[in-house]
Amino acid sequence: MPEANAPSTGTLAALRRIWADTPHPNPLVDQTLARTYVLDTRDTPFTAAFTAAIFWITFLVLTGDKGTLVWAVLVHAMQLHMYFHLQREQPQGYGVEQAFVTRSRLETRMLFPGVVWALAPWLFFPSGSLPLILLMYFFISTMTSASAAALAQWWRSAVLFAVPGYLSLAARLLLEGGTLPTLMGCLALWQLIATLHHTRKQNRLLVRSIESGFENARLADALSRQLDHVAQLAAQRARIFAAANHDLRQPMHALAMFVASLSPRQPPQAQTLQFMQASVDALRTSVDALLDIAQADGEGSQVQLRPVPLAPLLQALHKRFAADAAAKKLRLRFRPTRAVALADARVLSRLLANLVDNAIKYTHGGTVLVTVRRARSEEGGDGWRIEVRDSGIGIADALREQVFEPFFQADNPGRDRSRGLGLGLSLVASMARMLHSHIALRSAPGRGSTFSLTLPAAQMAEAEAGAVRVEAVDGVSRRVLVLDDEAPVRQAMHALLSGWGHDVALAAHPHEAWQLPGEFDLLLGDLRLGGGLSGLAAAQALHAVGKVRQVVIFTGDTDSANRTEVELAGYPLLYKPADAQVLRALLAGGAAPA
Incomplete structure (x- = not known):
């Protein structure tokens, strides 16, 4: 039995997909249909009343049947009720949550005029008069098909109006008997099917046009937001390069003056060389910031996430910053680790380098510590949390969001160029997003800061060398x-x-x-x-x-x-x-x- 019922079940499901009226996936479409139903049909009772009057007056004159008067009372009472009902509706107050229910309620009321028009062949059918039967067929079929076409975007209304009228007309014609009335009855049934078919096609086209309108509005809104974002980026880049222009020219000017002061007859003083080195370092800081910006812009869509062993990366950072930490009498510590994380080695290296550099700049005494701990990744799986801790000046709660903004530098109101452009943490946040992570911050004024990010764990067997090494030959001339x-x-x-x-x-x-x-x-x-x-x-x-x-x-x-x-x-x-x-x-x- 289940096998026998399967085809019929599939057929019913197919028919439901074709003919049923169900909630739209986008409730805004149902809301739009409900509102336009009220706005577009408020005046239709007048035109419908005029058409109905021509219909019943014509048959009253031609047949003298008192049933036409009964039908006239019914149709005009119904139209008057529809008019006042539509005038009371407030379409602007229709909410999205109940949009389909509201639309269904409004469209279902179209059953009343459908039933009233279906009563016409039974109240004053001109039995025995083929010309008048043809006239009635013309009136009812034309009115029904035209109304179905006008109601096409509201599928339920079109069905509830068209089906009673055509079925009633077909039944009365078949009951009349005779060759021509029987053929006309069959024609009415065929016309019902054809009307519903074409109305359904028109309904889908109209609904798709509404969908397209919302999609176009969504795309336009997305484009507008993207253009705003691009404008913000352009303004930010302009500010960055304006600041960089100033911070490049100042040390270049100083360096040019120092070079001009050199003389072949007198060796340079140690202090002059120190100042020249400071100018070069300031230039390098500004150029490195611009380089990081250019690389972040160019590589945002080209990040290659691969298993990266963190130990070699941390060792390279220790060698790079050990001298800077020693110059400030700071302890720079990197705890040993065997962790392997899923990341882009170069992006992660630049990110951590910015964090370590920032920690050294804002720590006047104590320790800068880099550790790796087990944690849950952003996706919920096994991961590694990389932390950069310092015992520096700390960050107030009110400034925690600002520190990731371009140009912001805590404790540097005088724009000391040796402290950089204030782009480090902004770039760090951007690079963390490139790695599908984010930067977490814990800090208190005077008690130091801890910056961390969490990355998915990877297997050591799959790890690739994140950096190429040159053969070590310390102390040997090469x-x-x-x-x-x-x-x-x-x-x-x-x-x-x-x-x-x-x-x-x-x-x-x-x-x-x-x-x-x-x-x-x-x-x-x-x-x-x-x-x-x-x-x-x-x-x-x-x-x-x-x-x-x-x-x-x-x-x-x-x-x-x-x-x-x-x-x-x-x-x-x-x-x-x-x-x-x-x-x-x-x-x-x-x-x-x-």
Whole structure:
């Protein structure tokens, strides 16, 4: 039996999908239909009364049947009731929650005029007169089909008006008997089906147009919000670059004055060199902030989440900031960990570097501690919470939201350039969102701060090396080849590296590098060389034939495609201007920073 009932059940379900009137997935559509029903049909009782009057007066004159008067009282009483009912309705007060119920209530009332028109063939049918039967058929079928078409967007109303009229007319014609009345009765049934079919198609088109209107409004609203967001970003970027312009020009001006004061006849004083170094550091801080902004903008949609072992990343951060912490007599501690998190290694490295740098800046004594603890991830699974704690000045409750805004710097009203542009925590928040996480903050004035983010845990067996290392040879002189088409860069690198005790060779063109004798432990190459040459291609060729054992690529171009290109080649990538301490740590065997 279940097998026998299955086809009939499926047929009924299909018929319900086609003909049933159900709540719309978007209740705003039902609300719109309910409101427009009242607004569009308030005046229809007048036109309907005029049509009905022509109908019953015509048959009263032609037949003299007193049933026409009975029907006239019924139809006009019904129309008067419909008129006052629609006038009392307040469509603006229809709520979304009960929109379908309200629409159903309004549309169901169309059954009354449908039944009244269905009574006409039984109250004054012109039996025996084919011309008058044809006239009645014309009146009722035309009125019914026209009304169904006018009510198409309200499917229930169209059905409740059309079905009684056509079925009543068909039944009375079949009861009349005779060839022509019987054919007309069958034609009325066919006309009912055709009217409902076309009305349903029209109903779906009209409802879809309402849906499209809401979708267009939603898209327009989304576009408006996106344009507002873009305008805000543009204004923010303008503020950032205006501030950066000021903070770049000031140390450049000071540096130019110091250089102009140098004389071949008198060696520079130690204080002058310290001031020059401070100016260079201020320049680097501003440029690094702009670099982070450019990379965050370029990589927001290109983050590659992979298993990242956190220990090498934290070790690289320790080497990078140990000197800064020591200069302020701070204890910089990184607790050992075997954690592996799902993240983008470069984005996470920059994020933590900003947090550690911020902690050192605002801590005047005590400890900066970086730890990794087990926690629940944002998705609810196993995760790791990375915390950066300090014993610094702390943050008041009223300022906790402001610290993540661009340019905000607690305890820096004088805009000390050595403290940066105030973009660090703003960038940290953006990078956390790129990793599908967020920054949590616990702090109290005078008691330090703890910034943390939680990332999903990953398996060590799947972890990929998040950073490429250069072979460690601490205390050993290395042969280093510098390949760069800019003469000042080559000379500066020669002075720096040779000062550290390395044997340095310089080349401006790949052919010069090929002609240099012997092999090199390390190639420091620019990504783009003069004349449109690819420094990466040259490095790959030199590496492939054993001319250089290892490669580090430098670039001043922040295009994210460069990062992908170098990553595919398997080389570390450093952005200019490179920090000398970072480069020194790299030569000593540290991981390439992001």
